[in-house]
Each structure stands twice: as C-alpha cells, then as structure tokens.
Amino acid sequence: MPSPVNVKSDPSELALFGGAPLFSEPIHVGRPNIGDRSQLLARINALLDRRWLSNKGPFVQEFELRVADLLGVRHCIAITNGTLALEIAIRALGLTGEVLVPSFTFIATAHALQWQGTTPVFCDIDSRTHALDVNRLEQMITPRTTGIIGVHVWGEPCAIEELTEIARRRNLKLMFDASHAFGCSHTGQMIGNFGIAEVFSFHATKYFNTFEGGAITTNDDALAAKIRLMKNFGFAGYDNVIYIGTNGKMSEVAAAMGLTGLESLEQFIAAIRLNYVRYRKCLEDITGLRVFPVREDVKRNYQYVVVEIDEERTGISRDLLVRLLHAENILARRYFYPGCHRMEPYRSYFPNAGLLLPETEALCNRVIVLPNDTTLKIEQVEMIGSLIRMVVENGPTITQRAG
Numbered sequence: 001m002p003s004p005v006n007v008k009s010d011p012s013e014l015a016l017f018g019g020a021p022l023f024s025e026p027i028h029v030g031r032p033n034i035g036d037r038s039q040l041l042a043r044i045n046a047l048l049d050r051r052w053l054s055n056k057g058p059f060v061q062e063f064e065l066r067v068a069d070l071l072g073v074r075h076c077i078a079i080t081n082g083t084l085a086l087e088i089a090i091r092a093l094g095l096t097g098e099v100l101v102p103s104f105t106f107i108a109t110a111h112a113l114q115w116q117g118t119t120p121v122f123c124d125i126d127s128r129t130h131a132l133d134v135n136r137l138e139q140m141i142t143p144r145t146t147g148i149i150g151v152h153v154w155g156e157p158c159a160i161e162e163l164t165e166i167a168r169r170r171n172l173k174l175m176f177d178a179s180h181a182f183g184c185s186h187t188g189q190m191i192g193n194f195g196i197a198e199v200f201s202f203h204a205t206k207y208f209n210t211f212e213g214g215a216i217t218t219n220d221d222a223l224a225a226k227i228r229l230m231k232n233f234g235f236a237g238y239d240n241v242i243y244i245g246t247n248g249k250m251s252e253v254a255a256a257m258g259l260t261g262l263e264s265l266e267q268f269i270a271a272i273r274l275n276y277v278r279y280r281k282c283l284e285d286i287t288g289l290r291v292f293p294v295r296e297d298v299k300r301n302y303q304y305v306v307v308e309i310d311e312e313r314t315g316i317s318r319d320l321l322v323r324l325l326h327a328e329n330i331l332a333r334r335y336f337y338p339g340c341h342r343m344e345p346y347r348s349y350f351p352n353a354g355l356l357l358p359e360t361e362a363l364c365n366r367v368i369v370l371p372n373d374t375t376l377k378i379e380q381v382e383m384i385g386s387l388i389r390m391v392v393e394n395g396p397t398i399t400q401r402a403g
C-alpha cells in the first residue's frame, strides 16, 4: 500500500459541504491520449499536399494493414465510427429477427441492431465479469433468434468459448462488440479474431483513438469483401453499384491520427497501466468497494478503472459518491447506467425487461468509472484514491449530512 495522501481528512472539508474543490480544473473520464504531435502534423500536411482526404486513401490503407498486422487477423476494414461499424457488421452477417445482447453496454450496441430493424433481446450478465451470463443465454433463444453479440466490457474478453459453443449448437451467428478491447488478448490470440467478426471503436474517449473511428475485423475473406462494398455505397468499380451500401469510410485525417497513435500504443498502455495499478492499491482494501480486476498475465489495455460500491456495506450510495466526486472536479461516470433496457425505445418496447435482468439492474446502481489517461499523474490518482477512501470510510456520516 502506498502511504495515503492526506488530501481531505474530514467530511466537512468536502466541496459539497463548502470546502474548495480538490482539483481546480475538471478531470474527465475519456480524456483523449495523443501521440507524437509533430508526426501527426507532418501526416496532416502530407495529406493536404496530396489533396487526398478520404475514399481509400493511402493513410487508411496503411492503417488497416497495421491494425490487421497488430491483431494477427486477415482483414481490418476501417470505418467512420464504432456504431456504424456495428451496423455494417450486423447487416453483413445477415442478423435479422432477434439478436441476444447484454443490456449492460453502451447504448450503441443495442441501437445498431434496432437501426437495422433487428430486435435486441437483452440477456443478463454475470455480476463478476460484467459480461453476458452464458447460463441464462439459452433460455432467451426463440425461433426468431439469429445471432449473439458478445461485448468485451472494459476490455475483458467475454465468455468466448461458451458463446461459440452455444452459437454452433443453436445455429446462430456470433459477433463481438470489441469497442473496449483493442490491444487485448485471449488464449494467446488478439481480440479481433473471434466470432465471425469483431468491431472496434476508436472514438476520442478510447485509449487509442482516431478522433472518431472504428473498424471491423474478420478472418472471413468473403465477409470482408462484402463489408468493403457496404461501407462504400456498394460500388464495385466506377459507375457500378452492385449492393445496397452506406458511407462508412474512415477519413485520411482520422487514419493519420490512428497511425500516429499506433506508434505510441505501448506508451499509452504503460502509462495508464501504472495509473490503474495505483488506483487498485489505493482502493482494494476498502470494505464495500470492488475494483474491477484487470489481468496482468495477458494483454490488456487498462483504460477503464471501474469500481463497484456496495451501499449496504459502506453506508453511502453510488450516486452520492459520484456527486461528491463531481463537486471535487473529478468527473467520474456511471457507465452503463441505467442499462439499455431502461432507455428509449427499449424501455417502451419491453417495460418489464428488468425482471429478467436482476444482475444488470444491481450493477447499474453500483458502478463508477474513474478517470484514466496519459495526462493523469500518479499523485492525482493517489489524491482521488485518498478522497474516495475518506468518503467511503465516513459513509453513514456523509450520507446523513448530504440529506
């Protein structure tokens, strides 16, 4: 245990009760990591000089090759953003009718299905892994079910083998939303190689970003060819459209950011890993708090520092803790509260879905995501850790004062 930093030792010092905030500037979750600026600017100059800004430009082609190489996958197709990548993959796989997904995910996983006219059917999660509970999945399969989308929440691979086995046995298509799992591995293989296809997000808030961006990876040649058509309006050549497509192309400036970020990927991971480890050391022995474990023996990206708070054991609710943190300028988030099934249109479509999602509902009320990016300093991590300790250890008193 590092020696605790004595940031605030008395509840009356808390900003919510009139004290000065711990940080003068807000510290966000999702603050972007930026690689070598001069390399990025050189690339932007090059693309401007070339006057080639989009449509299968050289940076996008190079980016796709580099990502495919990094992941050891046959095909990487760069897409405008992760949501559109999900939509295109769903359509390319022919997912129709009903598709099983967790409700404990970013709303884009569900929306991508609904946007394609496919019904997301929410399955509960395993409260330890935060991912789909394979023991509940089969009960949710109906004659209309065509597929499963597993989500590697927080970069931890979901139950890939079990899902693969269920999909095989029940003749369902399996793909993964790997938005959180770029740079993570599973059984010696990089995420990006599992299911029929996997989808990444390279949004600004991800530890590796292309401003906005995403990708679909697959080892299926025919599927890759179909996705390439789909993301470019269905053009098979000049004036020759052979498919209903959309515009899912990544721009050259996004790929320039991506190529630059890839050169710093290891540094990004090393820096945020140190933060994660320090957070864990600061928080792991606090009664009623659980730091979501990130394995150290396999490749992980450490971008999400996720903490669960047990209100019964600590005497303080997750929401009050978040309010207190915000008052101190620590803009922790409640991902993925309140769960997709409690957001529209799903809330109206399936008003009783929560009855089948007890673990999801409970987790949505326990979870907090803390800031972690390359600009965050270890001292700041310790300050945040000490503050959380003080608040949680004085939970009942603070709850009473907050009214």
Ligand code: T4K
Binding pocket: 028, 029, 030, 031, 032, 081, 082, 083, 084, 105, 106, 108, 109, 151, 177, 179, 180, 200, 201, 202, 203, 204, 205, 213, 214, 331, 335
């Ligand atoms: N599947 C999963 C499992 C996902 O988590 C996501 C995205 C997707 C699919 C869809 O992929 P994309 O289509 O987005 O590529 C944010 C992100 O926008 C979203 O990409 C991400 N997941 C999700 C978990 O987080 P919001 O609604 O929380 O965004 P917002 O605007 O509140 O920003 C989050 C924090 O980041 C704020 O504290 C501010 C900070 N921030 C944000 C931006 C854009 C910065 O400091 N700088 C910035 O440039 O969704």
